[in-house]
Amino acid sequence: MKIETQCLHEGYKPKNSEPRVMPIVQSTTYVYDKTSDVADVFDDPTKSLIYSRFENPTTDCVEKKIAALEGGVAAMCTSSGQAASLLSLLNILQAGDSFISAATIYGGTINLFAYTLKKLGIECIFVDADASEEELNAAFKPNTKAVFGETLANPALTVLDIEKFAKVAHANGVPLIIDNTFATPYLCRPIEWGADIVVHSTTKYMDGHAVQGGGVIVDSGKFDWANGKFPEFTEPDESYHGTIYTKAYPFAPYIVKARMQLMRDFGCYPAAHSSFLLNLGLETLAVRMDRYCENALKVAKYFENSGMCESVNYPGLESDKYYELGKKYMPKGTSGVISISIKGGRDAAVKFMDALELASNEVHVADIRTCVLHPASATHRQLTDEQLVAAGIDGGLVRFSVGLENVDDIIADIEKGFAAIR
Template sequence: MKLETACIHAGYTPQNGEPRVVPIVQSTTFKYESTKAVAQLFDLEVNGFFYSRLGNPTVDAVEQKLAALEGGVGALCTSSGQAANLFAILNVAKCNDHVISTAGIYGGTVNLFSVTLKRMGIDVTFVDQNASNAELEKAFRPNTRAVFGETLTNPGMEVLDIERIANLAHAHGVPFIVDNTFATPILCRPFEYGCDIVTHSTTKYLDGHAVQLGGAIIDSGKFDWEASDKYPELTTPDASYHGLIYTKAFGKAAYIAKARAQLLRDIGCCQTPQGAFYLNLGLETLPLRMERHCRNAEVIADFLAAHPKVERVNYPSLPGSRDRALACKYLPKGCSGVMSLELKGGRTAGVQFIDSLKLISLQVHVADLRTCVLHPASSTHRQLSDEQLAAAGISPGLIRLSVGLEHSDDLISDLEQALGKL
């Protein structure tokens, strides 16, 4: 199936007389004919549902759709994007392990990595994704277990050189995890460039209507856990599952099977059937929406870049943008609806501009069908130190603009009147 078709049909094929739309199976529990049948489920010997924390028919249909869209072998939905990134790391790293992450990622993920993972004993080194291979090599340690980055960084809008970093990670025998939230599988499919595991905050474009928090992890099935001696949790018996070996029992699907069996079981953070239903509605129109987000953003980026009161616009496909060549390679269909900008007059001008907008709203959100703005330094990235802000490419006056699906003429009128007040 092409992506447009998979967005509508993948994951759910109704049989004669069954509901046409993925139904919401609200039940937390399922009924069985025998204790043997339940035991087989608990031993992961047969597929099936036994408790909605671990799996549910509605959530399962959406997981299959997400796996198809990214071209992976399996997917796991979580309650939020934060939970997805946490699980993606915890599934391969434990206390005394080390992870390398690019520095320009979403502020919430920086906190998760530098505070919460650190408390768990997992050390994260942040690197500049544009550093040379020789520089990046220096970050690897014998206990490094994963490399992490974002396809398009939030809010700096830097484009990740997925192929280059994947090659580096693989040379050190570790997987490359990419948060593909802003690009979505419509604009970029990181597995095609060597990435091993993709994560999403489905709260953003995949839902697209700002109605449901969610996250997802998708596995390419390509990383060879057995060839590496670094992942005994995947390749040796799991005492909490009667000695089951994930790579032996699930082959290429081992990573998601382990995340479900251990992390969803022990920590929870599952998506709800109702939440998966909303997410599925969003996914059905994703290709149409992404096309419009990109075209609108290109018009707005051109307008802002030419405006005398604007100092700088970060939108990778703009002529003269540092990452334009990377954008052509990884994001040929467009660079999403998100951009960031700096006004002449810095922070003061930025605050005045945001407060003057009428149609475009100030929201702690991004990648939604309604155009919205945010001042990262005083909100999403507020907990970051000045050094962390600088490493993430966030200046005090930086404004994040998330271009929605309204008519671009109306958006330009609003931007023009707000810039006119400066």
């Protein structure tokens, strides 16, 4: 199925006489024939490229590809997934505003929302990811401007009911932002379930090879920014020639504003070479995701039947609490990440991990190589005990990211870990 997308400008389009591999445009600047041409582009950034702090031809190609994959109208890449989450919210929030977020999200994002944004005068209201519509509605305040959640939570592996969250967000006149990192658009396209903005850490499955850090924000083009709650889209932007984004760029006012305000000021744009590497990962995404899901389901069943785990969280298991939601939103599979809680708690979990040989103990996930992490000691170390519980994390929890190796080899490695704690 061909998905038509409207982007900021036409950008680079390969021709028959040009290389099949996407070129790396390793340049910070672009040359114009006349001074008036430069002025024209600053008046209307959709006409051409300005500077590589805003946009780059190589990255532009990747942005168009990801927008199409997610079914959005435009996308903007960032230097990390954290930058994508931050800018997705700063684009619509300011001091004195609040937003709602599911509590079971990535630990770094919790810290960003609960502490860093608080210093900027923005309040995050955390809610249970399984909250009812009534409970979600009760969390709203007059100054609430957005709702945020993860398709598949990292590392709790809860599945967000995107349709329910979208219904409540829209009833309150605000957009739903979904972090779709673990699912990728191959397994789930949140926009089709009502999400308005989608973000990713492209460092994970989209890249797949652990060779570059990056993020992306995708604009669905469907939210009504002129509903009265977001005057920054409907009133002149004094920092940019008095532009009214909903009038000047009706097809994607959100992403244009994000680029011309926030990317201009923060400059967290990826290098061309990083985008080139990301594109290589995207070209094998569908093949890899099928293998991740296949391997992970076999490994999850092994964990479940081992007798060594207090619990095994993987939505692909029929015994999992989120099995039905997983089938609804991710019918092709529920990615390659499994969360297990080892019997014996923290000490046993650490011994298990240290005994593994094939699996790498590293601060990463969603790689072609199997890797493990102890969240309470690493990614979620900064959280309080109460926040750990809210995020679905205990001392024995191990995040097990299944790679593309032979699944029998992965299971044999797990058996070595279990042997160390029997």
